[in-house]
Amino acid sequence: MAPVQVRGTVLTVRRVDAYVAMTVVAPAIATRFRPGQFIAVAVGGPSSSMLARRTFSVHDVRPDHGGTVEFIFLPRDPGAQWLADCRARDVLDVVGPLGRPFPVPRDPASCLLVGVGPATAPLFALAARLADRNCPTDFLLGAESADRVFGALTARRTGRSAVITTADGSLGSRGSVVDQLPTVVAQARTDVIYASAPIGVLRSVCALAGRYGLPVQALVSEPAMACGTGLCMGCVLPAVGNDGITRMVRACVDGPVFRGDLVRWDDVGTIPFDALGAPGWKPRPGAAGTASEERTHAG
Amino acid sequence: MPADLRTRIGHLDLPSPILTAAGCVGTGRELAQFTDVARIGAVITTSVTLEPRAGNPAPRVAETPSGVLSAVGLQGPGLDEFLRRDLPWLLSRGARTVVSVAGHSAREYGELAARLSDAAGVTAIEVNLGCPDAAAAGRLFALDASAAGQVVAAVRGSARYDIPVFAKLSPEVTDIVAVAKACVSAGADGLSMINTLPGMVIDPVSLRPALAGHSGGLSGPAIRPVAVRCVWQVREALPDVPIIGAGGVRTGRDALEFLLAGASLVAVGTVLFHDPSACSRIQRELEEELAVRGVDRVTDVVGRAHQPAGYAAERRSWV
Numbered sequence: 001m002a003p004v005q006v007r008g009t010v011l012t013v014r015r016v017d018a019y020v021a022m023t024v025v026a027p028a029i030a031t032r033f034r035p036g037q038f039i040a041v042a043v044g045g046p047s048s049s050m051l052a053r054r055t056f057s058v059h060d061v062r063p064d065h066g067g068t069v070e071f072i073f074l075p076r077d078p079g080a081q082w083l084a085d086c087r088a089r090d091v092l093d094v095v096g097p098l099g100r101p102f103p104v105p106r107d108p109a110s111c112l113l114v115g116v117g118p119a120t121a122p123l124f125a126l127a128a129r130l131a132d133r134n135c136p137t138d139f140l141l142g143a144e145s146a147d148r149v150f151g152a153l154t155a156r157r158t159g160r161s162a163v164i165t166t167a168d169g170s171l172g173s174r175g176s177v178v179d180q181l182p183t184v185v186a187q188a189r190t191d192v193i194y195a196s197a198p199i200g201v202l203r204s205v206c207a208l209a210g211r212y213g214l215p216v217q218a219l220v221s222e223p224a225m226a227c228g229t230g231l232c233m234g235c236v237l238p239a240v241g242n243d244g245i246t247r248m249v250r251a252c253v254d255g256p257v258f259r260g261d262l263v264r265w266d267d268v269g270t271i272p273f274d275a276l277g278a279p280g281w282k283p284r285p286g287a288a289g290t291a292s293e294e295r296t297h298a299g
Numbered sequence: 300m301p302a303d304l305r306t307r308i309g310h311l312d313l314p315s316p317i318l319t320a321a322g323c324v325g326t327g328r329e330l331a332q333f334t335d336v337a338r339i340g341a342v343i344t345t346s347v348t349l350e351p352r353a354g355n356p357a358p359r360v361a362e363t364p365s366g367v368l369s370a371v372g373l374q375g376p377g378l379d380e381f382l383r384r385d386l387p388w389l390l391s392r393g394a395r396t397v398v399s400v401a402g403h404s405a406r407e408y409g410e411l412a413a414r415l416s417d418a419a420g421v422t423a424i425e426v427n428l429g430c431p432d433a434a435a436a437g438r439l440f441a442l443d444a445s446a447a448g449q450v451v452a453a454v455r456g457s458a459r460y461d462i463p464v465f466a467k468l469s470p471e472v473t474d475i476v477a478v479a480k481a482c483v484s485a486g487a488d489g490l491s492m493i494n495t496l497p498g499m500v501i502d503p504v505s506l507r508p509a510l511a512g513h514s515g516g517l518s519g520p521a522i523r524p525v526a527v528r529c530v531w532q533v534r535e536a537l538p539d540v541p542i543i544g545a546g547g548v549r550t551g552r553d554a555l556e557f558l559l560a561g562a563s564l565v566a567v568g569t570v571l572f573h574d575p576s577a578c579s580r581i582q583r584e585l586e587e588e589l590a591v592r593g594v595d596r597v598t599d600v601v602g603r604a605h606q607p608a609g610y611a612a613e614r615r616s617w618v
Contacts, residue, residue: 002332005576042573047549051519051573052362079362095333095575223357226367227572230329233322233345233371234360248353248374253329269511270356277351277377 001032003098003229010090011068017147019072019118020084021059029096030067033058035126036219036257039069039096040228043079050079052226055252057122057196057219058097069096072121072150098228099256102126102194102217108134109191112184113159114177114205116142116197119221120150123196127158136160138188140180142197146171161188178204185212195260198222203265216260220251223269228252238264238272246275302589303596304582306340308541308563309463309488311423313395315340316597317554317582320545320568321399321425321467322346322371326385327392333575337393339582343543343566344385346401346427349411351377361500361509366519366547367569368498370512373401373430378411382418390420397465399425400454403433409453416459423463425543426454426487429494429516441469441494444481455486463488465543468533470496470525476536483540490533491543491566493526519569520547527560534561534602549577551584558597559604 008026015021029039040053056071075084086092104126105111111130113123120141127137139155139162149171155162163180164172173180178201184190185208195205196219209216225235230253239249240262248271249255264272271278304315321343324330336342354374361368375381381398389396398421400411408426415421428441428450440446451466458464466482468475470493479490495516500509508514526546533542544562547569548554554565570577585597594600 005333005574048573049365049520050362051365051367051569052360053573093574223359226360226362226369227575229333229572229575230325231323231575232360232367232369232572233325233354233374234357234369236354236357236359236374253325268357271353275353277353277374279353281351281353 003096004028004032005093005095007091008069008094010086010088010092011065012088013084013086016072017150018074019150020075021070021072022083022086023068023070024092024094025065025067026069026094026096027065027067029069029094030061030063033061033069033097034101035129036102036122037097037099038122038228038256039071039094040098040225041083042093043082050082052079053095053228054079054083055098055225055228057119057221057256058125059121060125069094072118074118095229099252100254102129102219102257104129104133105135105192108136110189111135111137112140112188112190112193113137114140114181114193114195114197115150116177116201117144117148118150119196119198119219122219123194124151124154124158126194131158138184138190139163140165140177140184142166142177142201144168177201178208181205181208185214190214192217193260195219196221199265199268202260206260206263206265209260217257218260218263219257220255220263223251225252238267238270238275240264246272248275301586302594304586305596306563306598310461311463313340313564314338315582316558316564317578317585318343318397318543318564318566319571319578320566321427323568323571327389327394330571330575331392334578336389339578340564341395341397341422342389343397343425344381344389344399345375346373346399347378347381347411348373348375348401349378349407351375351380356511358509358511359515361515363498363500363517363519364521366517366521367572368500368510368515368517369495370510370515372512378414382414386418386420395422396420397423397425399427399467401427401430403430405449405453408450409457412454412464413457416457416462421462423465424454424458425465425467425491426451427467427494429467429469439469441467441478442472444478447478448481448485451482451485451487465489465491467491467494468529469494470522470529475529476532479533479537479540483537487540489541489543490537491545492529492533493522493546496522496525518547520549520553523547523553523556527556530557530560530562531604534605538602538605548581551581551586551588554581554585555588555600558600559602561602561605563598563601
């Protein structure tokens with residue numbers, strides 16, 4: 001469903017470990033939302049000098065007050081800090097829900113949800129949706145340290161299993177989620193992987209999953225978005241269409257959820273030489289190159 | 300009673316002077332989710348090139364104080380796909396479409412104009428002169444009066460006679476009036492200004508330039524005074540040439556500022572990233588700003604700032 005731009009009232013702002021969790025009353029967004037989608041929030045008030053919207057994956061929607069949307073973030077840059085300083089009853093300009101949601105299996109399948117740091121947030125709404133479809137879910141969560149692991153308790157409570165890793169070993173096993181992936185996949189007899197993490201981790205997860213022949217649905221949070229609505233053309237990454245042609249697609253409208261095998265992870269941050277319209281690119285005579293729709297538009 | 304926003308330039312009738320600026324509307328579909336594209340003056344498209352272009356690598360966009368630094372690199376599907384997919388869609392939604400064109404030689408620009416002339420739904424052509432000239436070692440066309448004139452002449456020569464041609468000027472020149480005059484004498488029906496200003500942001504975390512292409516174009520409210528000055532200078536020198544003013548328009552009052560400086564039309568660009576429904580809002584605010592000042596028609600304020608100070612005081616509504 002098409003996104004809407006609304007003025008949402010802040011309901012709660014609270015600290016959750018290292019993160020700030022914010023709940024905003026936005027019934028029009030909450031009713032349209034599907035897991036994996038995100039919102040774009042204007043920061044700094046109506047005459048703000050910060051023109052880029054801050055985008056956040058939706059952690060959860062609830063039916064109270066007509067519909068609320070919750071998201072989490074680290075108050076690092078001035079925009080996020082402004083947001084963290086908001087109080088209940090402040091009003092925010094919010095656009096959403098944006099982007100392509102996680103596709104869910106038609107029949108019950110064993111799903112592994114891999115999340116790192118704040119990017120873990122969108123996985124819990126997905127887990128609830130998977131539970132509705134009788135899919136057993138396993139969690140593999142990671143972060144730099146214990147206070148950056150988001151939702152470990154919820155994962156343990158709602159998942160069939162939950163494995164936690166931290167880089168400093170302060171919670172769960174020391175290391176990265178990638179180190180634990182082969183063990184977890186074998187123990188859980190995983191059919192599908194859902195991953196939400198920095199690009200580097202997604203690249204490794206997709207490479208490993210390719211080895212096991214498992215499909216991955218990957219939620220990207222880089223490159224950073226400036227508008228979230230598809231206008232600025234800033235958040236592009238190279239992805240292969242179903243016609244075999246690589247295009248620079250926008251993470252905000254063609255993603256943020258991509259089929260893991262279609263993103264050219266090693267080429268993120270570059271223009272691959274064979275991408276449509278790359279420097280020196282020549283149209284092949286008779287090729288359907290420019291005429292066919294992009295595969296990633298299909299969602 | 301709300302002011303009449305209808306604007307006529309030559310034989311071009313627009314319901315409002317508020318347009319979208321080039322490169323800020325995606326394909327038009329993204330914007331249409333938030334703004335009725337049929338009710339704004341016109342949509343200026345992202346610059347169209349002959350061949351598909353992948354653009355620059357990411358990161359392409361960095362936030363700056365009251366602005367955005369961007370280096371998208373003219374990513375687009377190419378002319379064929381634009382004519383097949385995007386232009387008919389804009390026409391079907393009732394939008395008036397000003398097609399921005401970009402190329403690397405006057406011949407490319409001419410070919411684009413010729414092929415656009417055969418298509419339905421082209422209201423006007425805006426010539427993006429902020430492209431590197433292949434024949435001049437990558438110097439932008441807009442930086443050289445004679446190169447800019449050659450491109451405009453090629454477009455005017457190839458475009459159908461009833462499609463107005465606007466030349467988009469860069470502020471990064473010593474004398475913008477000289478470039479403006481060259482474009483007009485080459486046949487431009489109007490001028491559009493300003494394009495972005497070159498800039499750079501260094502990321503304090505990576506200790507490297509924030510954009511993959513190092514430098515980019517600065518846009519947004521940060522450059523508005525530069526844009527207003529350019530519009531003023533060109534209006535002063537060429538009072539009869541219609542101008543599309545653009546550069547950080549955020550409110551109806553900002554749009555009024557451009558109109559007073561001499562722009563007949565005002566394009567909203569970077570602010571759309573912040574507020575995708577900005578065009579409708581600015582249009583509403585402009586109506587209110589005019590009504591407050593007792594102005595009935597928007598055309599009455601165009602270039603008003605050039606009139607002597609006493610003139611405004613005589614008219615009570617302008618005090």
